[in-house]
Amino acid sequence: MKQLIALILLVGFFSACSDKPEKDNPKVAFYYWKTVFKLTENEKKALTENGTQRMYVRYFDVGLKGKEAVPISPVTFAEKPGDYEIIPVVYIKNEVMLEPTVKLQELAENINRYIGQMNTKNKIAWSEIQVDCDWTLNSKDRYLKFVTLLKSVSAKKMSATIRLHQVKYFNKTGIPDVDKGVLMYYNMGTIAADNQNSIYDREIAKRYLKSLKKFPLQLDVALPIYAWGIHIRDHKVIKLISKMDAALLEKDPHFKRTDEMYFQVVKSVIRNGNYFKEGDQVKIEAITKADLKTMAEDMSDNLAKRPDEIILYDLDTFNLTIYNDDQKFFKKVAGWF
Structure with missing residues (x-):
């Protein structure tokens, strides 16, 4: 029991020392x-x-x-x-x-x-x-x-x-x-x-x-x-779009998430002055x-x-x-x- 208490006190001491004010x-x-x-x-x-x-x-x-x-x-x-x-x-x-x-x-x-x-x-x-x-x-x-x-x-x-x-x-x-x-x-x-x-x-x-x-x-x-979107068409980057994140695209039926970073444009649409063509991709970097x-x-x-x-x-x-x-x-x- 004494050994256990000593060990607990020692761990507590080093934990306290590692905490930065x-x-x-x-x-x-x-x-x-x-x-x-x-x-x-x-x-x-x-x-x-x-x-x-x-x-x-x-x-x-x-x-x-x-x-x-x-x-x-x-x-x-x-x-x-x-x-x-x-x-x-x-x-x-x-x-x-x-x-x-x-x-x-x-x-x-x-x-x-x-x-x-x-x-x-x-x-x-x-x-x-x-x-x-x-x-x-x-x-x-x-x-x-x-x-x-x-x-x-x-x-x-x-x-x-x-x-x-x-x-x-x-x-x-x-x-x-x-x-x-x-x-x-x-x-x-x-x-x-x-x-x-x-x-x-x-x-x-x-x-x-x-x-x-x-x-x-x-x-x-x-x-x-910060986060931004990379607009991709035919495997080529066509535009970098600031202030764009996954939360925006997940709410929009024109986009479908395909994996952790990518969304597919399932229906052509204009969003915030940007034209997204059906088949395009948007890569979100955040x-x-x-x-x-x-x-x-x-x-x-x-x-x-x-x-x-x-x-x-x-x-x-x-x-x-x-x-x-x-x-x-x-x-x-x-x-x-």
Whole structure:
């Protein structure tokens, strides 16, 4: 009996030691990726329930018009962000970095000025800029120089998104001069008619996990909570349709589920401006709660340091639907790191 009691106490001790205090868990943040900033009640609830204090708001894209870098689709603030800390995110198309006539100093100054004008207009304080760019070996030198220039011009903290391949091959792809990176743990595969989930594939992720400990930059983590549909005709992808999930198609008699990921169009129909022809297929790619748990556990075993923040992509009532019965779920995800 004494041995049994001792064993129970020992198990309890190690269980207690393995529990991480909630206050030490990574903070939960969200990306906001719409062109109009206006929170729905469901979005506000998700922010409140998960103790979110910070949102990463896409301010604008930067692309080319001719050979000139120009802002594209800037966000409009239909309401004030209130007490939330707003981090401006600028998505820069790689074509901009590949265009040798684009002057990087001027680009950095223009981006910083435009963010400042938007924040002044909307009375938003800012302490950080995040740059999102899927740079390549051909654009590496110019991109890394640009990030350094923007950091100097803005005199703000800087963060940058980092893809998995940029972690594994950082000696070749380079590391931007930023205060932290944000590992984008999604969009791992190719959008295709096959049965692979291009948003998240654990087998693909495993090829990169062991590299995380060697990456010399502090990493926070961005996780996906979105779903989309891939419209297939004659075994070829003809369109990617955002905000589409299995629940929508299961209620529609024009579609019939054929397996876990696929629906067959049994009768031609137009839905939300998309024409689905009889015989077409729709492949649904989505992220489950189990997927998020697996992601967190896999990364927690491999990251060099526990992340300070988990950022969910992205805050949208449609994406939150499957979490409505458990609004604090994202705090649980953070606790798994």
